[in-house]
Amino acid sequence: MTLTRYQSELRNLLAGAEVTLNGSRPWDIQVRDPLFARRVLSQGSLGVGESYMDAQWDCERLDEMMFRVFRSRIDTHLPGLRLLWAALLAKLFNPQTPTRSYKVGQQHYDIGDDLYQRMLDPRMIYSCAYWRNATTLEAAQEAKLDLVCLKLGLQPGMKVLDIGCGWGGAAQFAAQRYGVHVTGLTISRNQAAAARVRCEGLPVEIMLCDYRSLKGRFDRIYSLGMFEHVGLRNYRTYFQCARRLLTGEGLMLLHTIGQNTSEQANDPWIERYIFPNSSIPSMAQIARAAEKSFVIEDWHGFGVDYDRTLMEWYRRFNDRWPELESHYGERFRRMWNFWLLASAAYFRARRDQLWQVVLSPNGIPGGYQEVR
DSSP states (O other): OOHHHHHHHHHHHHHTTTOOBTOSSTTSBEESOTHHHHHHHHHTHHHHHHHHHTTSEEOTTHHHHHHHHHHHTGGGGSOOHHHHHHHHHHHHOOTTOTTGGGHHIIIIITSOHHHHHHHSOTTOOOSOOOOTTOSSHHHHHHHHHHHHHHHHTOOTTOEEEEESOTTSHHHHHHHHHHOOEEEEEESOHHHHHHHHHHTTTSSEEEEESOGGGOOOOEEEEEEESOGGGTOGGGHHHHHHHHHHHEEEEEEEEEEEEEESSOOSSOOHHHHHHTOTTOOOOBHHHHHHHHTTTOEEEEEEEOTHHHHHHHHHHHHHHHHTHHHHHHHHOHHHHHHHHHHHHHHHHHHHTTSEEEEEEEEESSOOTTOOOOOO
16 A cells, blocks of 8 residues: 555544644644554554654644544544454463562653652642642642542541552651551552652551552552552452451542443553553443452542643643753653643543542441542
């Protein structure tokens, strides 16, 4: 097939999303290299992302272009052989074994705290904020943390487990505001070191370990944005471990990205460049995995808030880019922007969701009083 034919096919496909090649609208694609069309049509999402990283095309409002693509679902017509192969491997092998679980920490979370310090809020909370009554990222992240603590009914002196504690911001908040004792787990060496400094002097213990190796008993458990790294083959084990660690009268809160359909593999571009060995759960997959371990008390969705959170991270990252440029380089900037803006568009198109799920071991007598 000639390059002209590839461009013609791509142009026809994009017409379904009201996006044009070399058009004048902010969401139209500006082609810098005609090879871009062949990469997209032959390699699917991997070709889209890599060709953008290689500056073969640009778009003034990348988030709006991707929103139109995702909302019209024309992306589902692109080749999916790598996705099928990844799904087959996920069935045959477990890429999130206790040993392999550290890979995402090394590749994503350990790339440099300087990046996250400039992109995130002062507590460095790296999960969806709660914007209901907030106008700044700082206020929205504190509102999310307060929402978590209120849903769990934290009381002074409780022993609380934070699975996937990041840089320690949530553990710090819970210990300071609610007087609880927190044990935080992470598989990132950078995060563990920073969290220990952040929480110094507080009743907080930070551990560099996989959740499957932990022993002990806790009154409450929460996990904010970590379940996406658990992997489909380990969902049931995850809930079984949480149940083993939770007292009979305890509560658990799971804060996770979710998708509308049950898939078995990660997006190939995300897998290669952003989150290796990761997967997004569906509602059905979470419910099946939690069976026999927990009663689901409350299910709260606010996925539209992730669109706003990601756009704020994008703004902060680019505002501070001159301070990061020498360390990371232009190709990284394009990769990071593609990830942030495409992710925002996916939530905007309602293709991904954000859920907070409250679980109890045996069901709360009289019922759970939901908090919003």
